[in-house]
Amino acid sequence: MTYESDWQLWHIVREQDLSREQGWLSLTAFNWLTTTPAELPGLPGKWWAADGLAHVEATDLTLDGEPLDGSASASVAEAGSLGWLFYGDKLAELVLRGGRYAIRQRDPQAPTxxxxxxxPAYPVNPRWLVTGHFTPFTEPERVEVATARPDLRxxxxxxxxxxxALGESAYELVATSAGEGQLSLSFHDETNGLETAPWRTVTTGVVQGDRSVALDFNRTINLPYAFTDYGTCPAPIPGNRLALPVTAGEKVPR
Known part of the structure; x- marks a missing residue:
């Protein structure tokens, strides 16, 4: 398999994952829960947050495949999500962001x-497949960042x-863990706002024993916020900016 055909296969799988029935393209709403029971557009019942839990009182909802007739409560970890309740084929997903509970709705019939x-993506170019060097911190560091929502950090x-090294310059990007020995790098570059979303992300290969790591910018992707108004995606860590146009990977969605 050639480098380009391997990328084409990866791109097809990526698009299939995006278009899953309850995937990122199905998002239709995001509502913070208050401490006072209140209605949410598009869903029956009253919803609120109290005592470290999210609560609902409603009929016509389904919980674990069974009709809900009364109330239910649930919790989720910070930055996590729970596919909590269904209203027909619409999913009410519980999320915790910045210490606040919210309901995010996923609908297979979403226009997106x-x-x-x-x-859309740039033409594949092997020059964007480069090798970097990873320097781990002595201890992981907790960093506050902006997000796709102006009311959330x-x-x-x-x-x-x-x-x-890219172009004529050397760069240092702060990484988060992508699991299984890989790293995630969110970054800004000079294509942002013109041909690409305000920021994108790339997952590295597995860190090698000599701490070298492969970066294939042809596999740079958009985070969910680029496709929908209801994403809560973290922005890059301050300083993760490449002073050149990274003409590789995904462009801004149509």
Whole structure:
């Protein structure tokens, strides 16, 4: 398999994942819960947060495949999510962001999903496949960042820096863990706001024994906020800015 055909396969799987029935393209609403029971647009019942839990009183909802007739409560970890209740084929997803509970709705009939025709991307260019060097922090560091929502700031856990040469310059990007020995790098570059979303992210290869790490910017992706108004995606850690146009990876969605 050639480098380009391998990328094409990856891109097809990426688009299939986005367009899943309850995937990121299905988001249709995001509502913070208050301490006072209140209605949420598009869902029956009253919803609120109290005593470290999210609560609902409603009929016509389904919990664990069974009709809910009365009330239910649930919790979720910070930055996590819970596919909590269904209203028909619409999912009421519970999230905790910045210490506040919210309900995010996923609907298979969302215009962003129904009208999805793929993610535009730059032509594949092997010059954007580079090698960096990872320097881990002695201890992971908790860093506050902006998010896709102006009313929300979140914390991410930085695990070290990746040093990489691009163009005529060397850069140092702060990384978070992507699991399984890989790193996640969210960054700004000079294509943002023109051909790409305000920021994008790339997942590295597995960190090697000599701490070298492969970065394939052709696999740079958009975070969910680029497709929908209801994402809560963390922005890059301050300083993660590349002073050149990264003409690789996904462009701004149509």
């Amino acid at each position: 999903r129904v009208g999805f025709h793929g993610v 979140q914390h991410v856990t930085a695990v070290g820096t990746v040093h990489v």
